[in-house]
Amino acid sequence: MKLKRTAAAVVAAVMAFTAVATPLGDNIPALEGAFYAGAYYSVKDSFYPVTLTGDGAVDMVNVAVAQAGRKDDDDGWYPNREAWCADFVLDVARVAGQTGAVPDAPANAACGTFKNALLNAGAKEVETAQAGDLVFYCSTSDSTTYHVGIMKDSRYSVEGNALLNGVYQVVDNRDTMTYTTTKGLSIANGDIKRVFIRPNYVTSITHPDINIDYITKEQGAQWALDRVGQSIDVDGYYGAQCKDFVEKFTTENFGVSFPGNAIDLIYCAIPSGWQRIKNTPEFLPQPGDIALWAYGTYGHTGIIVSANLNTFVSVDQNWYNASSNGSPAAKVQHNYTTYNFWGVLRPPYSSNPQPNQETWKVNVSQGVNVRSGPGTNYGVVKAYPNGTTVTITEKTSSGGYTWGKCGDGWLVLDYCQYLSGSLQHTHSYGAWYDKTKPTCTSAGVQEQKCSCGATKTRETAALGHSWGGWATATKPTCTAQGVEQRTCSRCSKAETRYITALGHSWGGWATATKPTCTAQGVEQRTCSRCSKAETRYITALGHNYSSEWTIDKQATCSAEGSKSKHCTRCDAKTEVTVIPKTAHSYKTTVVAPTLTSQGYTVHECTVCHYSYKDSYTSQITLPAVTGVKVKTQGTTSLTLAWDKNASANGYVVEQYSGGKWTQITKTASNAVVSYTVSGLKADTLYTFRIKGYVVSGTTEYSSEYTRLAAKTRIANVGTFKGSTVSGSAIKLDWSKNDKASGYIIEQYKGGKWTALATTKNNTTLTFTVKGLASATVYSFRIKSFRKAGGKIEYSEYTSLKAATSFGGVNNLTVKSYTASAITLAWNKNASANGYVVEQYKGGKWTQIAKTSSNATVTYTVNGLKADTTYTFRVRAYKTAAGKTIYSEYARLAAKTRIAKVASFRATGTTTSAVELSWNKNDKATGYIIEIYRGGKWTAIATTKNNTTLRFTMKGLARNTTYSFRIKAFRTLNGTTEFSEYSSLKAATRK
Structure with a gap:
């Protein structure tokens, strides 16, 4: 059928139909026959009319949205429910003329089968949805597909059989991101995912059977x-x-x-x-x-x-x-x-x-x-x-x-x-509508009507019964038949069929009573449907004696034992046999000798506990402490040390003082092998003795004493000082030590102590270290020595740290100054960490600033008086080895400007002039007035005295804003000083 579509024909293509409607002019009788044969589940006979555009995706959305609110119109279940989700999509596709892209078949009313049929028909799965795409809600854990709808855009859809306000109906604005099944599975919980399928829609504008003019x-x-x-x-x-x-x-x-x-x-x-x-x-x-x-x-x-x-x-x-x-x-x-x-x-x-x-x-x-x-x-x-x-x-x-x-x-x-x-009348028939609806057993009549009143009719085939699914009326049992029935959804005609008796569904045999060696067992099984039970018996097992002997009673050194062969299932025994007595089984223990008794070996039977002793050893004594020595010799202390005595519990240390031995310490462990005696006199001989001890029971035993005489060191110098000489030298001074023969001075450098000088007598009390780096902290130490009897004795060390100086502040100048502030500036000292700025006031120097960076080379002193001279000094500092080093001071005297003009104002204006006035400055000689024009400031007047307090600038342009400024000056001893500027803007009149 070749169609020529005009704009009016496109509008008329909206079809309200009962069986199949096709905007493409398909073979309608053939489609009707397929429908009557069960090729479709349902077709809406009252889908709300929608004007088709010829764009498949657009038409699918428009037809679907037009059905919003349509409810289920029967109490049956799939496949008779009209708004069943997949069935709804199939109906929309038939109205939109897209059955080629959306395959129409009975099986496709199941969501999973429908999705596969779409892919087989050329549809493709896409990541992001657009209008006309179909959305399937699928399980993330298996192949279950729960629901389907038609996308309006990338997120919202139109869905049949959707629950809204307690009613299953067509919903035209479902948010696909909030879908939840009746089982509680949902998009939000991650149990459900969206799968977007894009059908291969036909665009009817380009279809070979359609020519739209x-x-x-x-x-x-x-x-x-x-x-x-x-x-x-x-x-x-x-x-x-x-x-x-x-x-x-x-x-x-x-x-x-x-x-x-x-x-x-x-x-x-x-x-x-x-x-x-x-x-x-x-x-x-x-x-x-x-x-x-x-x-x-x-x-x-x-x-x-x-x-x-x-x-x-x-x-x-x-x-x-x-x-x-x-x-x-x-x-x-x-x-x-x-x-x-x-x-x-x-x-x-x-x-x-x-x-x-x-x-x-x-x-x-x-x-x-x-x-x-x-x-x-x-x-x-x-x-x-x-x-x-x-x-x-x-x-x-x-x-x-x-x-x-x-x-x-x-x-x-x-x-x-x-x-x-020109206009010629051509019949324009509307859509076919039912004049007489067909029933299951009789044909119907459809009619088309032209706007002029002309009509056409055709006969529609009887529908045939629309059977529902078989429903069980009487369930079959193990021994009796069951009954199933189904009903036509249109005429209510019913059919009945019988279900064969199921027969018993026996479970496996289960042991009710286990057999023993002498008694039968029992097994049972039960039908899972009717609970009928069957029983059978299991033969007694009989004894099963082991071939291995079992010791029933162990033989000992004082009694016989017995053995037999046991049944592996029960307690029965056979071949009971006597086991003869055994010999003694001795356990040998060596007892070590002690300070109070000899040692021996004891032999005891582990069964009957008979025992005897032999192998006696002599009683032991505690050995004397060895390796006693002076570990560290100090001026007022001596540290004694000795070897560990493994047999001792600890040690007793005594000192001979005041004509008798006095205990000065007692250790609680033999691992303590040193002791420092403090509070001693310098250059003095002392006598000590040490013994080990051990406690046995309540008695303490000691070894023999080991003696030691030791002398403290001579005293060191009383004072030791270091002072900065220059950037390369440090002077060291110390007090005289009358007991010394001389002194040794050392410096720490290169990771070790190095001797710098050894004096020949004890009267040399100073030494200058030269060739040092500037702004550096050095470590020095000194010890005294005494020569006597061909031997040399040394005191302990006395240490100090001293630093060389470094360059100070150069080129200290006044960078800028006002009537109330002076900005100081100086050159950067690369060796410094920062600078200290001081001001002389109130008869003393007061620190007013300390910088934390050597890059800060300016400082502004605020809050000063006008026309006043101030004195400042600046020095650099550096921190090295935890010590702060300062340079020499750089000094400077600076004076603030005279006060600037007060109350500079425009006191009158005309169309071509501005009158300026100001307050008198008693410190000034006169004033300079300037105007800003031509991109720069230009002097327009200089007064000869400080009493001229008014000036009129003439020759100005009408209705124009000008900038003016004034500064005071003072000429004294041939030198002219200037104040800061005071500025204003003033406009001429219109």
Whole structure:
């Protein structure tokens, strides 16, 4: 069947059908036969009509959304439930003419089978959804598929059999990110995932059986011009708005409706064949384009009728006198740069004019009523004023008048003037509808009707029974048959069939009583359906004696034992045999000798405990302490040390003092092998003795004493001081030691102590260390020595740290100064860590700043008095080895400026002059006044004394703002000093 679709034919392609509807003109009888044979589960006989655009994805969404709120209309279950989710998608596909992309078969009403059928038909799985894609809710742990719907966009869907307000129905705005099953599984918990499938939709505009001829772009522009002065309100809200005019144009000429406001035309989905073109400097719109503006909340739109690269003319509603009540369509000239002109929406215009229409113009002064039908008995829906141009698509006669059908209804052409076009009547039949519905056993009748009243009829085959699933009326048992029934969902006819008795379903044999060597066992099994039980017996096992002997009683050195062979299952024995007594089993223990008794070896039987002793050893004694020595010799202390005595518990140390031995320590462990005796006199001989001890029971035993005589060192110098000489030398000084023969001075360098000097006598009390690095801390030590009897004795060391000096602050200057502040500056000292700044005030030097970085080489002293001399000094410091080193001071005297002019003001202005005045400065000799012009400051006056306190600047421009400044000066002893500037801005009059 070859179809030629005009715009009117596209609108008529919305089909309300009972069996199968196909906008592609398929073989309808063949499809009906397939349906009667069970090829489809169901087809809605009252799907709400939707205008098809020819774009498969768009049509799927539009048809689905139109069914929102449709509820289940029977109490049955799959497959008879109309809104069952997969069945709903199949119905939508049939209405949208997309059964090739969405395969229609009984098995496909199951979600999992449906998904596989889609993939086999050329669909593909995609990661991100778009309008028209199908969404399947699948388990993440197995192959279960729970539910399916049709995506409206990347997130929201239309779904049948969806629960809303306690009712399963079609829901047109489901959030796919919140899906939850009745088992509690959900997207949020990660149990459910979304799988998006994109069917291979047919775009009917390019289908070989369809040739759509829309109006031409010239006709589109003329359509808009014909309606200049009209007020078109499509939705009944807010009067004649701009979007109403364009909505009327797209629905009347292309069968396409766009939801929302004018601004939404920039972003909404558009059917196949439509173009959305963004404005560029080179873009030239064509007549019939829909102009789009993106300003404000709602935007604006109109239909372009002519254009050049500078301006274009369009017909717009609600442009002139725009308001929330709207205003009539008018021709408006626009440019491309104002009101955020975005671009155009271009419909799929035909290259051939659409001939089957006529153009008329209202030709009576009072205008013409437009009625809802061709006759005066129909209600008036609108009135066209005189001169209104209308397009007539159909004519008929009624009540003695010739009626013409226009976009708003019907009007009398007798009151109009024919302008152009031709119109021949062609039957335009509507969709087939049921005149007599078929039943399960009888045929039905369908009818088509033309707008002129002509009709066509055809017979539809009997539906055949629509059996539900078999339902169990009586369940079968192990010994009795069961009964199943099914019912036709249309005529309620019932069928019955029998189910064979099930027979017993025995479980496995289970042991109720286990057999023993002498008694039978029992086994039972039970039917899992009726609980009938069966019993059988297990033969007694008999004894099973082991071939190995078992010791029943162990033989000992004092009693016989016994052995036998045991049954492996019970306590029965056989071949009981006597085991003879055994010999003694001795355990040998060696007892060590002690300080009070000899040692021996004892032998004891582990069974009867008989015992005897032999191998006696002699009693032991505690050995004397060995290795006694002076470990460390000090001036006032001696540290004694000795070898560890493994036999001792500890040691006793005694000192001979005051004619007797006195204990000075007693250790509690033999691991303590040293002791320091403190509080001694320098250069003195002392006598000590040490013994070990051990405690046995309550008695303490000691070894013999070991003696030692030891002398303390001679005393060292009383004082030892270091002082900085220069950046390369340090002077060391110490007090005289009368007991010494001389002194040894050492320096720590290169990781060790090195001797610098050894004096020849004890009267040399100073030494200067030279060749040192500047700003460095050094470590020194000194010890005394004495020569006597060919031997040399040394004192302990006395240590100190001393530092060399480093360069101070250079080029200390005054960087800048004001009447109340002086900024000091100096050169950076790379060796320093920072600087200390001091000011002489109140008869003493006071620190006013200490910097933490040697890079800070300026400091501003604030809060000073004007015209006053101050004295400052600065020195550098450095921290090394925990010691702070300071350089010499650098000093400077500096004076603040005289005070600046007070109360500098403009006291009068004219159109060409500004009068300036100021307060007297008693310290000044005079004043200098300057003006800023030509990009620089220029002196305009210098007074000869400090009593001139006013100056008028003339020759200025009218109504102009000028910048002025003034400074005081003082000339004293041939030197001129200046104050800081005081500034102001003043404007001449208009």
